[in-house]
Amino acid sequence: MSHTISVVAVLKAKPGMEPEMAEQARSMAEASLAEPGCLSYRNYVDPDDPRSWVVVEEWADQASFDxxxxxxxxxxxLARSAELLAEPPSVKVLAPVV
Known part of the structure; x- marks a missing residue:
């Protein structure tokens, strides 16, 4: 039995890179949502700190995520990360409690 995979990534943009982060976030969401097995892909920005981003993804199964x-x-x-991010992202891959 396969289970959904949820991913939460916390990102911190370099100062002044917020517009580029927004463009990359839109691009990643569009491309990822077109992939088979992508159930949702949402980008969030902290309204009190526009450099702080959270990405929440849900995949139908491990194969889709892989x-x-x-x-x-x-x-x-990922290749652009060094240019855009102030620090490495924190990524959590989660499975549902069954």
Whole structure:
């Protein structure tokens, strides 16, 4: 039996990189939502700290998430991380309690 996979990533943009972060967030959401097995992909920004971002994703199963992890758009996003992020992202991959 396969279970959904949820991912929560916490990101901190470098000062002044907020517009670029917003563009990358939109691009990642669009590309990820087009992938088979992507149930949801949402970007959030802290209204009190526009450099603080949270991404919440849900995938139908492990295979869908694995395919996402190997996707070209994720590789491109990760390659830009050094330019955009003030620190490495904190990523939690979660499974439902069954």
């Amino acid at each position: 395919a996402h992890m190997a996707s070209p758009h994720l590789a491109a996003s």
